[in-house]
Amino acid sequence: MKQINVSQITETVKKLCMDANYFLNEDIVDRFKKAKEEESFGMAKNIIDILMENADIAREEKMPICQDTGMAVVFVEIGQDVHITGGSIEDAINEGVREGYEEGFLRKSVVADPINRVNTKDNTPAIIYYNIVPGEDIKITVAPKGFGSENMSKIKMLKPSDGAAGVKKFVIDSVKEAGPNPCPPIIVGVGIGGTFEKAAFLAKKALIRPIDVENTNPYYADLEKELLEEINRLGIGPQGFGGRTTALSVNIETFPTHIAGLPVAVNISCHATRHAEACL
């Protein structure tokens, strides 16, 4: 049985926290270039240029792309044949976040209690999702999530009769209502199906799929394209200053659901949709 010491997990999480915050992923850089070509509006082109220049500065100087270096969302896929040694995996992940945010000059944005708000000063605890999978590897994805866009996210329990039209309307209305607040251009994570909390989880999960990879089901791949087209006809544009590029991508994830329900969650993310992965 493969053994992985928790110190390796801490080191990995620490590095991923920094990498995710400094380096804008290539799929997003590529989509920016394409968006700029498709954009007819001068101000919108300027904003895209500024955001690309910002990403260059961040990469070169190892500086966070955005001051909101997020709450650390960590997805862990644990092979069922792995033996974790040396301590608690939960503690190891949080230690990685603590060290990554301190040594990486990242902002500590977590309060210990949602009502009686005192900053934990080390950005812990992380939000951790475990998944047990076949094999003997551990795959860790760190996705720091900023709250300017998180606050614009929504969930709704639609009726089965609402169907695709109801889903589309809810997604579009959510983007419209968010307007300039989440720093467009945005990436729209959509979770459809499951239960109340599963839909929200799927929407989050959709955001860590690269935007140049479409849903494997052709029906949902088409729905992603259709929604993106429609969102980019709203005119909100980069920063909300007008333009075509309101969204860079719509990523949909689905799951079977109950005969009585059609849960839909929309998790909005800005262009700094950060995620960094590693396999142990």
Added chain:
Amino acid sequence: MEKRITTPLNEEKVRNLKAGDNVLLSGYIYTARDAAHKRLVELLEQGGKLPFPIKDETIYYMGPTPAKIGHAIGSAGPTTSYRMDSYAPYLIRYGLRGMIGKGNRNSEVISAMKEYGAVYFGAIGGAGAKISKCIKSSEIICYEDLGAEAVRRLYVEDFPLVVIIDSNGGNYYEIGQREYLNSLNTD
């Protein structure tokens, strides 16, 4: 064409700004976001004195990342402004002239801006690394216990901003989006 403006502002400077104006702002500004606003307004409600003079000053809704050695500040882009909407009218009544952030404001804030003569600037959200280059100094002046949310006094040079809402209630989000949609119809 960019307008060069220096802080402190005054009513005349503010009344001359129109939604959509590109501004390069220089001078001292203060940072405050959610937790600091709560404390500032509680102080005013209890008849206390603010920890910094607010008349004609500008507040930047921002909490930076820590500065690396040799840098004045870390990444330093705007946070979403509507969370400060329940506090901003108080501060405007006490003389606040300028706010820098991103996103929509509510009607109470806009009414106070019109009545007392205040302006709402937008900085580019998501460009925190680039914006840090025009911040030349930063010192914490109060609420250090709040960490990233402490109130800081910044010295900025040619900080690029757009007037989003002017002191007549003109709104650049509405103007810009209308212009774009009209540009499609005339093609």
